[in-house]
Amino acid sequence: MTPNAPELTQRWPAPRKIPVDLRRGKRRDSILRILDVLVSTQVKVAVLIHRDEPPENRIDEYKTTLTVSERTTVATDNDVVSLELRAPGGSDLERWYPGAHLDLYLPSGRIRQYSLCGDPADRRCYRIAVRRIPDGGGGSNEVHDELPVGTVVGVRGPRNAFGFVEPGRIERAKRVHFVAGGIGITPILPMVREAERMGLDWSLMYVGRERRTLPFLEELSSFGDRVTIRTDDEYGLPAANDLLPPNVRSGDAIYCCGPVPMMDLITACVRNEPGVEVHAERFSAAPVVDGRPFRIQLARTGQVIDVAADQTALDAVLRVNPKAPYSCRQGFCGTCMVHVSDGDVDHRDNSLSPAERAAGKMLLCVSRSNSPCLTVTT
Ligand code: FES
Incomplete structure (x- = not known):
């Protein structure tokens, strides 16, 4: 000690009660x-993956908006900034536990996931920290250069993977x-x-x-x-x-x-x-394990897309539709969710509920197919 x-x-x-939903399923x-x-x-x-997407492809819904209340440089090379985020009215924020992250909806439309690094007991404030990646996708530069104190950002989460x-x-x-x-x-x-x-x-x-x-x-x-x-x-x-x-x-x-x-x-x-x-x-997507090839048919157009054994369904869809939405590539943010109207999904996420799966939801970034073809609506 x-x-x-x-x-x-x-x-x-300590949380009074050990959370049961840190890993659903x-x-x-x-x-x-x-x-x-x-x-x-x-x-x-x-x-966690950090990648730019065109703003028009992002899912717009988010749970809340928070205000940047404090910025602090936390590394002596001046390239890591921590941000404190608070509810505009100062009300309590959703509880979180160590290992949780936020989806941050930046003013440009970019979505980024950042781990919470503050005090879980402080219900009034979330803290994140971001290293500037000069030649990255632009998200870290935006956090460093364009989020002064007082900026309002959209936030989804916290969630814990x-x-x-x-x-x-x-x-x-x-x-x-x-x-x-x-x-x-x-x-x-x-x-x-x-x-x-x-x-x-x-x-x-x-x-x-x-x-x-x-x-x-x-x-x-x-x-x-x-x-x-x-x-x-x-x-x-x-x-x-x-x-x-x-x-x-x-x-x-x-x-x-x-x-x-x-x-x-x-x-x-x-x-x-x-x-x-x-x-x-x-900080990169995991390789496909135990994959078998299958096909995806897009319900709206009838187009059939081949998914290779070592390829994610999301990557196959992005090949023909670069504007398909996605964010985390890990199966927790829900951005890549589609509806499956035909076929047997091999669900490999820990996020969708049994009811969502029964309703035909599928996360393209991690899940695959047990049948030769899935018919999906994106
Ligand atoms: S991209 Fe986040 S769940 Fe698929």
């Missing part, structure tokens, strides 16, 4: 089934190791606070190119030697064993967020350690 633990306990109280997706065959380690992967407090998960982990790469600290930060509050045995490895690029170093300093900072300019690129403590063993849980190569290193590191759980959030 760090010297600041009592204060943290006051500021970050009990079914494990196909990537997990395959990975269970390949390795004895459980790996769950969430995906990277849950930390979950029945049957953290309770059984004897120790928790967090690994964050750069801006990947954002979902991890509320988790380490929660781990500290729960009195868990935890550690954090925080990696990046240089110290000046790493956000929230000052906040993390309160946790003392539980946090290890490792930068490439001091130590070179990390190898797998550099990212985790040397004694990872059965019963440990690993939560990591960062670039794909970092996650691959971690997975490789624990591949032969039975009973180690790995929970990861990364």
Whole structure:
């Protein structure tokens, strides 16, 4: 425990009731089934993708509008800004838990997902942090340059695809190791606070190119030697064993967020350690696992689209209709939802309810088909 633990306990109280909806649905997706065959380690992967879309293709509905109430530079290279968002009337916001994210509807029409990195106990404020990607899709530049205090933005969420407090998960982990790469600290930060509050045995490895690029170093300093900072300019690129403590063993849980190569290193590191759980959030779409080719027929035009075994239905549709709406590519935002009027859907999301599935809803970015052809209305 760090010297600041009592204060943290006051500021970050546990949810009175463990949330039951952090991961809706009990079914494990196909990537997990395959990975269970390949390795004895459980790996769950969430995906956040940041990509521009033409504004006219976006779903306009959102749950609420919030106002940017504060902006703070949180890395010494000045390229990471944190934003606090509040309801215009100052009313309470929807409750959230560590690992949750918001869909942010930017004034340009872009939609971006950002992890909540503030205090879940503060119902008046959401905090996100965004690294500027100069040659990215434009969303980060817009957040940095065009969202001054007072700007009103649309928000959907919070939703959680990277849950930390979950029945049957953290309770059984004897120790928790967090690994964050750069801006990947954002979902991890509320988790380490929660781990500290729960009195868990935890550690954090925080990696990046240089110290000046790493956000929230000052906040993390309160946790003392539980946090290890490792930068490439001091130590070179990390190898797998550099990212985790040397004694990872059965019963440990690993939560990591960062670039794909970092996650691959971690997975490789624990591949032969039975009973180690790995929970990861990364910044690119996951590959299709256990896919079979099928066809999609567009109900309105009759056009038939081939979906290859290693291709998502969304990518196949985008090939013929680049304006098809999408956002997260992970099956949680609902932007790519279509209605299926014929065929047997292989649902691979954890978002749609049984009623929605029964009504013919399908998420093109992750779900596939058990039948040779699906007839869909986009
Ligand atoms: S793009 Fe978000 S659910 Fe498909």
